[in-house]
Amino acid sequence: NMLKKEENNKYRETIKNTLNYDRKILKRFVNFMNNPDEETAAVQFGTGDKYFGVMTLMLTMPGLPMIGHGQIEGYKEKYGMEFKKPLWDEYPDPALVERHEREIFPILRKRYLYVSAKRFRLYDLIDHNGSVNENVYAYSNQCGNEYVLTLYNNSFESASGNLNNSVPYIEDQNFITNSLGESLGLSNEEDHYCLFKEIKSNTWYIRNNRVLFENGLFIHLNGYESQVFTEIHQLKNSEYNQIAAIAAKLNGSGTRDLDREYREMIFKPLYSKLNSLINRDIIEKITSSDLNLTELADKLEKSIISTVQDIKEYSGGTGVVKNISKQIQLNITRPQTLPVLLEKQVKLSKLYRAGYNRDRKITLYILAIFDCLGSIVSSADSRKMNRDLFEKWMLEKYIRDILSDMTLSEDSIDSIISELKFFIESYNLEKPLVASTINNKTFIEFQKLKGFNNLIGMNLYDGIKWFSKEKFESFLWWILYIGLIEGEKKSYKTLLDTIEKWRDYSVLSEYDFDKFLEQIR
Numbered sequence: 457n458m459l460k461k462e463e464n465n466k467y468r469e470t471i472k473n474t475l476n477y478d479r480k481i482l483k484r485f486v487n488f489m490n491n492p493d494e495e496t497a498a499v500q501f502g503t504g505d506k507y508f509g510v511m512t513l514m515l516t517m518p519g520l521p522m523i524g525h526g527q528i529e530g531y532k533e534k535y536g537m538e539f540k541k542p543l544w545d546e547y548p549d550p551a552l553v554e555r556h557e558r559e560i561f562p563i564l565r566k567r568y569l570y571v572s573a574k575r576f577r578l579y580d581l582i583d584h585n586g587s588v589n590e591n592v593y594a595y596s597n598q599c600g601n602e603y604v605l606t607l608y609n610n611s612f613e614s615a616s617g618n619l620n621n622s623v624p625y626i627e628d629q630n631f632i633t634n635s636l637g638e639s640l641g642l643s644n645e646e647d648h649y650c651l652f653k654e655i656k657s658n659t660w661y662i663r664n665n666r667v668l669f670e671n672g673l674f675i676h677l678n679g680y681e682s683q684v685f686t687e688i689h690q691l692k693n694s695e696y697n698q699i700a701a702i703a704a705k706l707n708g709s710g711t712r713d714l715d716r717e718y719r720e721m722i723f724k725p726l727y728s729k730l731n732s733l734i735n736r737d738i739i740e741k742i743t744s745s746d747l748n749l750t751e752l753a754d755k756l757e758k759s760i761i762s763t764v765q766d767i768k769e770y771s772g773g774t775g776v777v778k779n780i781s782k783q784i785q786l787n788i789t790r791p792q793t794l795p796v797l798l799e800k801q802v803k804l805s806k807l808y809r810a811g812y813n814r815d816r817k818i819t820l821y822i823l824a825i826f827d828c829l830g831s832i833v834s835s836a837d838s839r840k841m842n843r844d845l846f847e848k849w850m851l852e853k854y855i856r857d858i859l860s861d862m863t864l865s866e867d868s869i870d871s872i873i874s875e876l877k878f879f880i881e882s883y884n885l886e887k888p889l890v891a892s893t894i895n896n897k898t899f900i901e902f903q904k905l906k907g908f909n910n911l912i913g914m915n916l917y918d919g920i921k922w923f924s925k926e927k928f929e930s931f932l933w934w935i936l937y938i939g940l941i942e943g944e945k946k947s948y949k950t951l952l953d954t955i956e957k958w959r960d961y962s963v964l965s966e967y968d969f970d971k972f973l974e975q976i977r
Contacts, residue, residue, distance in 0.1 A: 485519030503681035620672030787824030811933030877907030
């Protein structure tokens with residue numbers, strides 16, 4: 457009732473008095489939003505931010521949380537023990553259920569973090585006037601080495617200010633208070649940074665430890681806004697993690713992808729050079745049906761030369777810029793020149809054209825550039841260097857970032873990444889993949905390559921390894937493409953026969969991978 461009526465000073469005073477007397481009593485609290493003698497939670501609190509804020513409070517305080525009948529579904533009919541069946545014809549509110557799944561269920565999965573009364577610390581929010589904002593509930597807790605911080609503003613008005621020292625609690629007949637930094641297990645070191653993730657929005661924040669100890673944590677909460685921070689830990693700034701630079705770049709704001717922030721910080725000079733050739737505008741042009749790749753390669757000539765030169769300087773490479781730039785141009789045009797070579801090869805031409813779709817155009821364009829990166833760094837075993845650079849320069853994540861900023865589906869992005877990895881990893885095979893060397897034995901070796909399982913849609917069900925018919929067709933197209941660009945015309949028929957056999961074997965095996973392997977052995 458105090459939360460419903462927003463008598464926040466009374467409820468906070470109740471918590472403070474308990475801490476001053478015996479904080480173990482908090483474990484005996486039973487936290488609920490309604491019971492059978494009252495109107496339902498949806499009627500009393502609505503189904504908006506206030507409901508979810510109070511629900512968050514109920515689940516993250518020590519004690520026993522109790523969720524009423526039909527509460528998650530948004531039912532409004534008052535119920536009681538004397539009711540044998542509902543009188544109202546109500547159905548679950550899909551939007552309300554979905555928001556519970558997104559914001560509340562992750563809290564429930566971490567319920568063990570909130571149960572301790574011993575580690576519970578309550579904080580006052582001090583506003584810019586030096587006054588305590590009684591509408592804000594702020595408290596931390598701990599389980600082992602895991603820490604959590606919960607915030608909720610039980611008021612329509614927004615609130616902002618600093619959290620620093622906890623309110624007093626009694627221990628061994630002494631009143632004790634802790635700083636927020638202490639309560640979160642942090643070191644009071646200038647070169648240490650606190651990282652914490654808001655569980656509902658999945659957003660990471662970074663704060664300097666020394667600032668937290670000296671000034672506390674500044675927070676701003678909109679009306680009825682709640683936040684729950686987990687995965688709280690500290691990092692010492694180093695050349696490796698660059699956490700100080702990332703914190704300075706974010707400047708107090710959050711990020712959903714810390715890895716991306718790290719990549720952009722560490723490899724920013726490299727990525728900025730690659731961005732002149734791999735960017736949204738060019739990739740969208742690549743997918744156009746009427747694009748002439750030869751014309752595109754000619755238009756990009758200066759950018760290609762400049763990018764190769766820049767990457768050579770960045771990496772301290774020894775490659776010949778002019779030769780590598782010409783090779784990239786050739787690679788870009790190859791998907792349109794191949795059909796000319798296949799004019800008299802009707803089946804091969806038909807198979808090639810059928811698989812030359814939007815996603816494949818994107819993959820081939822990116823490969824046109826990536827396939828030459830190793831040559832920029834070193835002409836000795838450049839293909840092995842390609843594979844190493846793909847991991848060292850975190851290029852998979854770089855490409856995923858670019859594609860994620862476009863309108864591509866996650867399935868398309870995963871497919872493109874798998875194809876890139878398979879092509880680059882194919883350099884690991886004992887023999888180069890050319891039309892004349894692609895055979896059943898080669899297929900056995902494919903299993904060693906990164907990207908292969910995803911490329912054919914491998915999955916385990918009931919102890920059986922299955923693969924996808926559609927993705928296997930995609931895989932066969934890549935075998936065709938690699939065989940064509942690396943092989944001689946006299947081997948084309950053998951290549952086609954092998955692909956057709958593999959397709960037949962996949963049907964006979966009913967896409968059971970082990971049965972397929974038995975067919976080709």
